[in-house]
Amino acid sequence: MSNGPFGGRTRLSSSVLLVLLLGIAVAVQMPQTVHAQEPTPSDDEVNRIAHQLYCPVCENTPLDVCPTEACRQWRALIRRQLAEGWSESRIQQYFVDQYGARVLAEPPRTGLNWLVYILPPLIILAGVVMLFRSLRAWTVPDSEETQKDAQEKPSASQADALSDTYVARLEDELKKRS
Amino acid sequence: MLAEIGYGILVVAFVTAIYSVAAAAYGDRTRSAGVVESARRAMLLLWPLITLSAATLIYLLVTNHFEVAYVHKVTSRSMPAYLKVTAWWGGQAGSLVFWSWLMSAFASLVALRRWDRDREFLPWVIIVTSVTTAFFLGLVVFVENPFSRYWQTSAGEIVTSMFTPANAAVFYPADGRGLNPLLRHPGMIFHPPMLYLGFVSFVIPFAFAIAALVTGRSDDRWIRLTRRWTLWAWLFLSFGLVLGSRWAYDVLGWGGFWGWDPVEIAALMPWLTGTAFLHSVMIQEKRGLLKQWNMMLIILTYALVIFGTFLTRSGVLSSVHAFAQSAIGPAFFAFIGVTFITSIALLIYRWPELRSETELKSMLSREALFLLNNLLFMSVLVVCFWGVIFPLISELVTGQKVTVGPPFYNRATAPLFASLMLLMGIAPLSAWGISSIRTLGRLMWKSIALALLITAFLFVTYTRNALALIGLFLVAFVLLITLQEFSRAARARMRTQGESFFTALWTLFGRDPRRYGGYIIHISMMLIAIWLLGIGFFQMETQATLSVDDAISLGNYRVKYESIAQFRGPDNRQVTRAVLGIFDSGGTYLGELHPRIDYYADAEQNMTIPGERATLKDDLYVLLIDWQPATATGATFKVFVNPLVNWLWLGSLVFLLGILIAAWPRREAGSAPVRVRRVQRSDGSQSSTTD
């Protein structure tokens, strides 16, 4: 239409619209100042990643807990990296490259570090085997009792006989103890 | 003047300890009871001497004698008097005096017991105890002297020395540096003393074990003599660990209680072997088995105590806990070398004589299950020890520093602790000579069924987390079995003796306090396990920056930021304190919380103190992370909802009760009246027997 969608007031409306659009365009370009609104990414997301890293300077302090200025800078760094879309493993790898393997909560699974993960299970397994063999060597089953066990059939009177044995033993123990 | 007196007394104590060792050794060699007796008296002298010296130190601490270097390091004018007293163990040198004081107190208790029997043990108990005391005194006298003073030389330099350097005068600083703010908290008053008590009291069973090895006594007399010592040592160590965790939670401001820090692990390791030892000595007492193993365990416990102390104080490992580096590292290293090598050599030498006829009724017998218990504790020990040592090895071999942290330890120890819990449920049943899976199953099925029911209920109402459910099932299982044991025994007595339920229980505790006290301790462990599961699996956490009147919602709580203020607090700290209003999800007002940041100017350190609201169900825990007064961006808060935290306190109380019962002296034999007992059978027949 030659007169514009709003008829005779086209020129004023379109100027207003233009100003509005320009205003919005300018506002979008302006640097965002961070006020009390939630910064994106959220603190929780930053902490989640920081929790798995250790402060490169202070000893044995997780990065999400460490109160020093340096750690605050590192958490801000994580926030920037998250905002740029870095994945968790990429952030971790960056910290390792920059500050050494010390920042990880566990030694990376390379080279000598495999010993950390392999040795304890091996030793524990050796212990289990030793214990099992010793127990087997030491076990001398009491023949009468095993025979009785084999012949027993589960029944109501069985439960009573068991409890009678139990009572007898209990009294026995209590007498022995005093 | 006072400093010189304090130091002089310590030198005398050191010489006395050395004399005690020498006299005991000489008296044993020449079989001279008189000389051994003088050694015993010398050992008795140690505690009064060290008390005098400690009193001097405390006086210097409380009266602001800042020319004494230690006083300058750990106190300041603005500290209240009671904190100045606790500063006694706030630094390296003072805490070594404290260690020595506790050690000498226990040495006196040992020296004062009746020695008419077992006289051949006496010289060796004296030697081991006095050597340990002498070592710690030696560290104080020669390396870390708390009585050292500042001197200003004519050149204007400030030096630290005990004795007057040439051309120097005493230098009096105006104020001290003050105790580390982290240590200025009631929890700090109890946690180190409790831990030291635990460490120190394990020296006594060790001393008796060495005495038994040296004198060639292969019976279990040394165990009977130290049974109660072991129990109390274990109590102190357990409480030390619990208090440390609770203090970390309340004060350190990171919402957790155990970080698998190397120094924490150094205190845990002797506890692990101590618990294993506590259990396996019961087997030796009853059946004469496991003599070699028990010797190994107590030697290992002592070794881990010294090793843990070395790790904490020598600067070999860096940790938030560790003391500053000092020259005591090499001295400790030498002591470790000597004691480890001597103990192991002695054990190997006596190994054949400790052999016993090991005969077990079945692989599920009580003895077998106790051995399994030991295996599990030792496995946790292996994980902890390797995790602590590996960073050292890695740095030495590859030059790369690594951290072994919570993921490693949690993953490795969780299945082990779960297995221990399962064992806690099964083992009590084995006390009655049960030898097959079938009979065991018969006794267990009711508790298993009920525990499964409870777990299913929790699955429906509370959580879907599989690991948490397994943990909760195990807790329910152990609680049910233990309660079942009580009820079975009580009912049996009710039936046969006609006692009422409570009289029956009373008799049980009176006649067999170790077993039933032990069961109470197991119950307390399950209550503590409930706390661990709660905070481990169900902790909720969030952080946000709020402007005034904004709120954070977490779980069933709504935390509203109301105001903040800065003011100067007592003992010269600047306090930034926030006021938060707490509401539940329905909008009901629940109260106020005041998290704050305390800044100590003298130590240039911040302390983040949480605001906590504790109920039996959960803890609302809020930290003030940041507030910049200059800008108006609001304050940053971190909010935790920690379920089931107060079950730790509940568990600890029950734990205390259990230990008191277990350590209770037993009623004398023959006090129970003879009665005709009628045993009722289900088929209606009766028989009678007399007690």
Added chain:
Amino acid sequence: MSEKTNTTPARRGVPVWVQVLIWVGLIGLLVILAIGLNRSQRGTLQPGDRVGNFDLTPFSGYEYNSQAQVSLESLRGKVLLINFWASWCKPCEQEAAELRSAWAYYKDRGDVLFVGVDYVDTEPEAREYLKKFDITFPNGPDVGTKISQMFRIKGVPETYFIDRDGILRYVQVGPFSSEGQIRAIIDPLLQ
């Protein structure tokens, strides 16, 4: 306690291989502890030590002669000042002005070079620091803390002075008090 009878098994000591294992393990542990202790007691690199080579990748805009890397060996023949710092380190700020003016004094000579090593820091904050204190000498991050581990620094700020032959001559722990102090250390090395 138990007597030796015909039915009991002969009492053996601990088998030899077990003993060997135990002693090897124990000695091994003691050796590890000894070395660890020794290392923890070692201080920083000391005057008189020869400094090994290291490579530093400077921040862009802070290169030396437009080279992508600064290698210590290539700087042999110059007197070097290696300064470890960090943007989060408050005492470092105390000496920043002194370093800047000392550099201004020496930089046209050509035989003195100041190199800044940024210790476990983040680049934006590091650049801010450098701009704020107007520091222009070559500066770069200590990637992987390799350089600081080589010098065994105990903290920041620390400054190391290396003479023309690559020998460490002076270690300054903590901030400098004045520009004169820096000059008093460098001038003798120029002789």
